[in-house]
Amino acid sequence: MSGGVGDNGGDIHNNPTAHGDYSIAANDIKKVIIKWVMHPSARWLPLLLACAVVVIAWTGWPDGPARQYALWGTLAGLSLVTAAARVLNRRPRDARVVGTLSLVSVLATVGGWLAFQSVRTHGEIDVTGQVRTQGTQPLDDAARRSLTLLLDAPALEKPRNALRLTLAIADHNPAAPTCLPDTTATVSLLTSGAAAQPTTIRPGGTVDFTLGARVSTVRIDVRLHTARGCRMDVQTTGAVLHDN
Template sequence: MTNDVTSAIPDASAGTGSPEGDGSPRPPWLRRAALRVRDAAAGAWVITLLLLADLVTVLGAGAVWLTLGGDPAVVGVTAAALLAFAAAMLPLIARRGPDGQPPLWPPFVLVVIPLAVLAVGLPALGTWIFLDSRPVDVTHRVALDGAPPLVNGDTVVATVRTDDPKPRLTIAFDVAPHNPAAPVCVPGTKLTVTSKAGAGRDQVRTGVPGEKFTFGLGRGMREVELSVLLDAEPGCEVNLSVASAHLDD
């Protein structure tokens, strides 16, 4: 009778086995992922590869961040903190728990760090590339040194200053009568625009008001000067302004 009763009582040790054993409830997804990483990182060479991936990812992301203008102090502190955190996991990996199993989370952390850096860094880099490829409107950053009214043969220097240099400038000028009551002579006005600095120095463009002139500037030009020569009909007095100006690649 005693044997029958004993056999009917469930074995308490059956629930302490593997959390993924038959009939046991499945652990949360994060723990399942950590278990898979721990099992895959059983060999020392795998841990070495994970640590190398951490080094390459963190230092590479830091170098890109620094190249794109990141604060060196912030980049250095962030990279050092991530690398120190990864290094702190290495002594824990060699330990064994009461059941003789290796620890669960240190190998998982070595995988998560490069994945987190890539998950944040790649979209940020893609966004920066997209924004950097867009033209920069510098219409309101063009200064004209000529005082109206302007007549035939006058020359105006247009200066463009920017903190976001790009290798090409496209600019258009507008001409309007200085005295609205005077005879209309704007349609016969022509402009000769010459670049005065940079790799594209002495490029000459001739056209009419409203036409877009494009100049190659070279890399890193934060200040561009253009000479605008006015070719107007005799007796005409006009005002010169900038209709549009854009820097792009």
Template structure:
């Protein structure tokens, strides 16, 4: 026989399961009503397009490759939102379960893709690469040689560093001053030294066309890189920055 206590426990379990079922069913009905409401039909597409407009109006610098994730998610959000709009009501005029499921999946997918695209874009804005090649200034007399004119300074001022990044990737071109004469490139190298307030001195040796990375710290207000040329006797060389990219390491 089952005692009164067991019956009460069983009833409480049934009541608990029943209340959970009622709550879940109520939430499901609310979601269905929102998804199927006429005003919600355009909401995902509006959110996706708004994200595109904001991104376009605040577009930062940097290579296109760093926007690949944002572009993929933004495209998926717009495509799924457009599919949601085009997925009209069933012909019989009732929102059957299959139709509701498809519309719900499209709406949810579009919203999640829009949020993901926005987060990806904000990551690029905060940590993406910033091309400052055109803002590198040189101080010194060129061409450089192996005797009296061996040094040159490369400078980045505060306007070029307005986007806070903690590293600089620098690519240097070292070319023969007289392209018609014998080349001195095989015998040429340079020592580059970062001299920036608040950052430990860093020295690198580069060959023509090499790329080097310097750590700038949390917030550099200006960057100065001194260059010392090493070349053969009688050679005259021109130095210029062909790439300068701020980035986070």
């Protein structure tokens, strides 16, 4: 009796159709994929997808330095090149080559799109031209006057949590002896009317402020420290919003 059970169990376990059905189904799927990939009309799909993503990205191009789009540009170029190679291969003989070109193009297109969206969400935004200045110049150390640099809602439309600021400080009278070696500036972020995060920088120096989330206005106080009798002009040469 035990032998009979063993025979039945062996028949079920070793039944050639147990794995044969899966093998047949896999072969059928493979044939369908190969037939679709090798079809003349299918060769255009990766190229159309890559071109559509490039056009959409171009129309929604945000601000910021070009270097932050290097990954997107590399992947977009790869997707276009492999898709074009697939189109130019009019009489493919090897389905593996065709499938590889199509797969690489689609994956590069998707990866490039994700990289582009990451830059749109977290990339740097140049707002140098949108910085407003309140106060009169030139500045000197004796008068204890200061400038206020302002960024309003339009510049802060795309939320970022930090601001990188670069200031140029120059002699008001270029013909007089230079005061630059003796000149610094204390730059402070104003929050609720009080100065916070004070940082001392030299002419041409850069300071990074943490803004927090969803700020509507940024106010920065600039106080000059220089030698007696020196009068200086202060100008914003760089203002970049970014995420820490």
